[in-house]
Amino acid sequence: MANIGFNEDILPIFEAFAPCMKNIDVGTPEGVFTVELDSFESVKRLHAFILTAIRGHDPATPTAHPMPPRGPLPSKDIDMFAQWIDDGMPETRLIA
Amino acid sequence: MTRSIWRQLAVCALAFFVTIGPVLAQNVLKRRNIDDLSPQELSAYEHAIQILKDRSAKNQYDKSGLLWQAWIHNCPSTWVPKDGKEDNRPPGCSFWTKVPPPDQTNYVLARPGMCEHGKDLFLPWHRAEFYFFEKIIQGADPDGMITDSRGQTGPSTRNVTVPYWNWTRAPSGARYPVAFENPNSPLFHKNRSSDRIAPGNSYPFSSLYLISYMVQFQDWPTFAGFPMAKNGGYGTFEAASHNFMHAIYMGGDMANPRTAALDPGFFSFHAYIDLLYEQWLQVHGKDSVTSQDFFLRGDQPEGIVKPPGFTSGAGRPSMGQVKTYFDTKALGYEYEVTAKDELLSRAALVKILGLEDQQDAPTFGTATRNLFSRLLDGAAFDANTEPAIVQTIDFTIPSAAMMGNNQQFFAKFDRNPNEPDLSYQIDVYLYPKLAPFDPASQPFRRKYRAAPGEAHWGTGEVHHHDTPTPMQVDITTPVLDLVKGGRNGEVWNLTVAISVLPSLTTFGQPSVKADPPLR
Numbered sequence: 213m214a215n216i217g218f219n220e221d222i223l224p225i226f227e228a229f230a231p232c233m234k235n236i237d238v239g240t241p242e243g244v245f246t247v248e249l250d251s252f253e254s255v256k257r258l259h260a261f262i263l264t265a266i267r268g269h270d271p272a273t274p275t276a277h278p279m280p281p282r283g284p285l286p287s288k289d290i291d292m293f294a295q296w297i298d299d300g301m302p303e304t305r306l307i308a
Numbered sequence: 309m310t311r312s313i314w315r316q317l318a319v320c321a322l323a324f325f326v327t328i329g330p331v332l333a334q335n336v337l338k339r340r341n342i343d344d345l346s347p348q349e350l351s352a353y354e355h356a357i358q359i360l361k362d363r364s365a366k367n368q369y370d371k372s373g374l375l376w377q378a379w380i381h382n383c384p385s386t387w388v389p390k391d392g393k394e395d396n397r398p399p400g401c402s403f404w405t406k407v408p409p410p411d412q413t414n415y416v417l418a419r420p421g422m423c424e425h426g427k428d429l430f431l432p433w434h435r436a437e438f439y440f441f442e443k444i445i446q447g448a449d450p451d452g453m454i455t456d457s458r459g460q461t462g463p464s465t466r467n468v469t470v471p472y473w474n475w476t477r478a479p480s481g482a483r484y485p486v487a488f489e490n491p492n493s494p495l496f497h498k499n500r501s502s503d504r505i506a507p508g509n510s511y512p513f514s515s516l517y518l519i520s521y522m523v524q525f526q527d528w529p530t531f532a533g534f535p536m537a538k539n540g541g542y543g544t545f546e547a548a549s550h551n552f553m554h555a556i557y558m559g560g561d562m563a564n565p566r567t568a569a570l571d572p573g574f575f576s577f578h579a580y581i582d583l584l585y586e587q588w589l590q591v592h593g594k595d596s597v598t599s600q601d602f603f604l605r606g607d608q609p610e611g612i613v614k615p616p617g618f619t620s621g622a623g624r625p626s627m628g629q630v631k632t633y634f635d636t637k638a639l640g641y642e643y644e645v646t647a648k649d650e651l652l653s654r655a656a657l658v659k660i661l662g663l664e665d666q667q668d669a670p671t672f673g674t675a676t677r678n679l680f681s682r683l684l685d686g687a688a689f690d691a692n693t694e695p696a697i698v699q700t701i702d703f704t705i706p707s708a709a710m711m712g713n714n715q716q717f718f719a720k721f722d723r724n725p726n727e728p729d730l731s732y733q734i735d736v737y738l739y740p741k742l743a744p745f746d747p748a749s750q751p752f753r754r755k756y757r758a759a760p761g762e763a764h765w766g767t768g769e770v771h772h773h774d775t776p777t778p779m780q781v782d783i784t785t786p787v788l789d790l791v792k793g794g795r796n797g798e799v800w801n802l803t804v805a806i807s808v809l810p811s812l813t814t815f816g817q818p819s820v821k822a823d824p825p826l827r
Contacts (some may be wrong), residue, residue: 236422244604
């Protein structure tokens with residue numbers, strides 16, 4: 213476990229993109245949901261879509277619409293988000 | 309039998325017809341080639357489209373109007389007055405216009421939809437969109453009593469369907485079905501390409517061969533795209549055909565997803581794509597279709613009969629799930645496909661494309677010098693730097709005085725009609741006598757390729773005749789440029805460079821046709 217929390221570590225990565233992405237709905241096997249990058253529940257629900265999108269600038273993991281559109285996030289941020297998913301997507305750091 | 313038992317039976321029967329009745333009552337209507345509609349049928353479709361336009365003109369937020377239906381495809385989000393009434397703001401999707409309403413407290417941010425592209429939901433999403441759209445046009449004027457803004461009353465729209473435009477075949481009009489090109493029709497749209505497709509010409513991405521191959525041979529992700537847009541997302545059909553049809557063939561509003569469905573031709577264009585989806589399902593079955601449980605975004609009007617098995621899912625409004633839209637008859641339609649609209653069979657493709665010579669059928673990205681592979685990955689718009697056949701003739705640049713009104717020029721050549729059908733790309737070059745022919749050189753290609761992006765495939769219609777098969781490439785623009793540049797009287801080389809699949813063939817000597825003939 214890398215002690216990554218949504219509130220402390222993931223939200224700061226996505227916060228700047230949250231207003232724009234609230235214009236977008238995504239279809240899932242449970243229903244259609246708005247992308248709310250500043251919401252723990254939303255990011256947890258849509259984590260697979262988000263990970264595909266932010267990895268999409270990498271030629272090894274291409275996608276049709278890589279995000280952010282103007283260029284990739286720092287690789288350390290992408291790795292941190294992937295690690296957070298692997299760790300079970302905790303809302304806060306397990307160790308304060 | 310007692311009266312109470314009769315009463316119970318009556319209640320059961322009523323319950324049966326209330327719950328099952330709508331399904332049983334569902335008419336299965338034919339979606340037909342738009343060129344095959346009778347004048348009355350075309351008039352009913354046009355009347356429905358005009359009524360939808362009229363609704364949007366009255367209230368841009370009317371979900372059963374053409375603008376909102378276009379937004380289902382074009383618009384992720386837009387501000388809508390809380391009361392849903394027209395506010396006289398310029399029509400537009402605020403996500404794209406970036407113009408919020410002056411007082412947002414009286415508005416809600418609606419999400420009409422946005423088409424799914426670049427993933428496996430591409431074909432199912434558009435099918436769902438069309439399910440609702442078709443119900444809306446059928447309900448536009450079922451009794452044929454409404455007078456639209458053209459002053460036309462009726463005919464009934466009860467049984468209209470979205471007619472398809474088979475864009476793998478030569479158009480009945482100059483570039484589109486005749487019905488699209490009537491300026492008095494609601495199907496006409498100013499902001500689309502209108503250049504005439506010269507007889508015998510076609511685009512590689514609308515090739516019957518290419519489309520037939522995709523439908524007959526390609527598995528689901530290769531054909532239709534990948535789940536959640538992974539692996540690049542796009543299937544070959546969307547990337548190598550659909551996208552170019554939007555951007556190059558139709559152009560204008562159709563060239564951009566944010567405006568595409570503003571062109572009424574969008575619906576017939578995509579109805580044909582839905583037919584191809586249906587034909588793929590008939591060949592391959594539905595089991596390998598991915599993301600069948602996924603819900604499809606879209607805010608459709610209330611009150612439309614939902615398809616059997618419909619559930620909306622959690623969260624925001626949806627058009628139901630992918631799996632809801634497999635059985636077209638249950639959705640109320642099926643396709644009428646006459647001989648002229650049939651795809652090539654697997655057996656015919658094996659023979660024509662020489663697939664029997666290969667252990668495996670050509671797939672996306674393989675065989676880099678193979679024209680067929682190049683078409684599949686969209687690369688055939690570039691000149692082939694290693695053409696199989698090169699033929700050169702002298703071309704004397706005419707003077708302006710020799711030309712008539714609307715002068716056109718075509719590089720023309722014949723093909724041996726007794727050879728099997730085949731596919732080939734043609735690049736036409738015009739260059740000074742002193743310049744060596746060098747298609748491998750990018751500067752040469754950029755400067756002297758007179759017909760860039762032209763590729764021609766046999767249509768499957770011409771090879772049964774015993775007369776030579778004429779093919780021609782429009783070179784009007786480069787010739788007129790040379791005339792304007794003061795080159796008249798100079799003798800240049802005209803080279804036709806041909807790339808052929810599956811094997812070499814013989815072509816006649818090329819020539820140049822001036823239409824009208826030069827004076």
